[in-house]
Amino acid sequence: MTAFLRILVFAVVATGVPTGDAAAQSALDRVRQTGVMRVGIDATYPPFGMAEGGEFSGFDVDIARAIARELKVRAELVNASFDGVFPALQNGSFDVVISAVTITPERQQTLLFSEPYIDAGQGIAVRQDSTITGVDGLSGRTVGVQINTTAQFAMEQRAGVTIQKYNTIDLALLDLRNGRIDAVASDAPVLRYMTTLTFQDLKSVGSDYTDEQFGIVLAKGSDDLRRAVNAALWRVQDSGEYARLYARWFGEAATASAGAGGAAPSAIDLGVIARTWPIFIRGVGLTALMAVTSLVLGLPLGLALALARVQPQKAVSVPAAAYVEFMRGTPLLVQILFIYFVLPVAGVNLPAIFSGILALTMNAAAYICEIIRAGILSIDAGQMEAARSLRMTYWQAMRRIILPQTFRRVVPPLTNEGIALLKDSSLVSVIGLTELARTGQELASRYAAPLTIWPFVALLYLLLTVPLTRMAQYLEDRWRPVTRS
C-alpha cells in the first residue's frame, strides 16, 4: 500500500503540477498580503511534529511559529502524510514544509531549502534484548523505515538489508516491538525521544551513522520567501529562543517530563480515550460529513447516469458508460490526488474538503449508477410494455412505474455502497484531511497506544454505519408487502 501510494503521488506530480514560479505574485508578497504562512507538516513524528485534533506541538511546530512571528504573519499548520506534503507544496497548497525534512541533493533538484535549522543524523532502534549494537550489524536483517525518508534511502545503499516501509514511524516501532522486524532506522532524535517515552521496551543503539541537516522546504521560485525565512531563522537563533526550544524538545528535561502519554503505556489504556475523545468526535464529524454529503450528492448523479445508460440514444448512453468505466477502473486514491493536485494546473483550485467530497461523489456516482441500472434491468420488460400500452411516454413510465419498483430492489446494495463510502472516505487523509482514520493514526503515534486507538476507531466506524443500516431496514420493512409478486 505505501509503495503504491508513493508511486501514485509521484505519478500525479509528474503529470505536470506547476512549480511556484508560475505564480504571478511572489511567494513572499502572497504571505505578507494574506498574513498567513501555510505550513505543511506530517504531525506523526515526535518530537518534531505531533497533533491532537487541531492542536499541534513539537520542535518543528515551534520553529514554524517563531518564523511566522518574525515575518509578522500567522502560521497555519496543515497536517498531511509525509508522502503528500511535497506535491501539496508544489501545487501551492502550502507556502513551506517544516517537517523534519533532510536536505539532500536529489530533493534540491525539485525543491528549495532554507539554511539548515538542525543537525540530525540517523540512528537505529532495536528491542531491549537485541544483540544489534549499531548500523553495521544490520546485514541480513529486516529494517523498518518510514516511507520516502532519508532513512529509507540510506538503507537502500546497504547490502544485505531487507527494507520494510511504513506510513508513520510509530507503526515501524510497533512492528519492531512485535518482533516482525529486527530494527528501525530513522532520525536519531526521534528514535531517542520515542524509545525513552513511549517505547520503553526498545532502545536506541550506536552512534548516528549519517550527518544530516534538516531544512525548511519551499517550492521552486519562492526565492524571496526563502531569503525572508532564512533571515527569520537567524534572528530566532541569535535571540536565544532557538536554544530554549532545542532544550525543550531534545534536552534531558524533555524526555523526563514532556511526555506525550506520560507513564509507560500499557497494552490497552482507556485513559487515552478519556483524554482524546473530543478529537475523535471531530474525526467522526468529518468522516460523517464527507460520506453523507457524497452519498446525498452521488445518489441523484448516479440515478441520472443510470437513466442515461438504459435509454436508447447512443449519444447519451455511450458517454455515461465511459464515465462509469473510467471512475470504476481507476483507483479512488488517484482520483483524490488528481482533483487536489492536478486540477489546480487547469486553474481549478479547490480546498481539500471540497476536493475530497468531489472525488468521493464522482466515484460513488459510478457505482450507484451501476446498482440502479442493474435494478432497472431487473424489472420485467412487461412493466414497461404495459405502461407504454397505456399511452405513457417512456419517461412517464420510467418515473411512475419502473423507478419506484427499482428503488425497492436497490436498497440493500445501496446500503452496501453507503457503508463502503463511509470507509473509503479515509483515503482523503492523503490530502491532509484529518478524518477518523487519520485521527486514529495521529493519536496512535502520539500515545503509542495502537491497541486502544485502533479498536476504538473501528468501533466508531461501526457506530457510524448503524444509522445507515437502520434507515435501510426501515425502508425495506415499509415496502415489504409490495415487493412480493
Added chain:
Amino acid sequence: MIEVTDVVKRYGATTVLNRASFRIAEAQLTTILGPSGCGKSTMLRCLNRLERFDDGAITIGDVQVAGGAAGAGSRADEDDLVQRVREKVGIVFQAFNLFPHLTALGNVIEAPMTVKHMPRAQAEEVGRHYLSRVGLAGKESHYPAQLSGGQQQRVSIARALAMEPAVVLFDEPTSALDPRLVRDVAKLLRALDDLKKTLVVVSHDLDFARAISDQVIYFEGGRAVEAGTAAQVFEQPSHAETKAFLDSFNEGANPVGAR
C-alpha cells in the same frame, strides 16, 4: 373497424407473419384461433404497435399504419403514430403485467392521471367504476400480490378499459389461469358486451373460443386461413387446415371408444 392487409413480419430469416389479411368488425368479439407458433400473438402485438411489421398495412378506424423497416419514419412521427394507435387500442397481457407497487385502484387510475391528466378524484371514480364492472368492488386497496390470478386478470382488464379504447386486445386470456376459471373469464368477456367495444382475443383454446366468439379467424403459418362467424368456422370449416385443427381437438376431447 380493423383491416389488416398483407402484413409481413420477419425476425431475421424467420417469417412470422406471412401476408396476413383479415377484417375485424366493430363491437364484436373476434377470436384469432390457431396452434402455438402460428403468429397470432405477434399479430396482436402489431395491432397496438408493440411490434412494428415489415410490409403491408393495418387500418384501425381512421388510423393508418404502414409496414416498413425500423427507423423508417422520424422518431417524432413514430411517437405520434404510437399515440394515435394506442388511443384506440388497449391490451390485456397474457401475464397481466400489473404494477406490483400499486394497489388495484392505483393500477387502474395511474394512466388516466399521468396521461390524461385527470384529477385524482375523477380518476378514482372511473377506476372504481371499472373495477366494479369486472367484479372487484371492495378489492380497490389490495396489492396485486394479495389477489388471485383471476382477480389480477380482472384488474388488468379494468386498467385497459379505464383508458376507454375502442378496441381491447386479449393475449391468451386463459393460459395463465386455472382451468376452472376459464368459464368465469368467458362470462366476464361477454358481460362487457354493453360497452360496445371491439374485442380481439388470441387463443389456442377451442372450447373457450367456441364459448365466447362472435367472429373467428383461424390463423396458421403466419396468415389468416379462414374467417367467418363462429357458427361458420366451427360447424362448416371450408379449409383443410381448419378442419384438421378442429379434429385434433375433438379427438383429444373424445377418446376413441368413449361413445
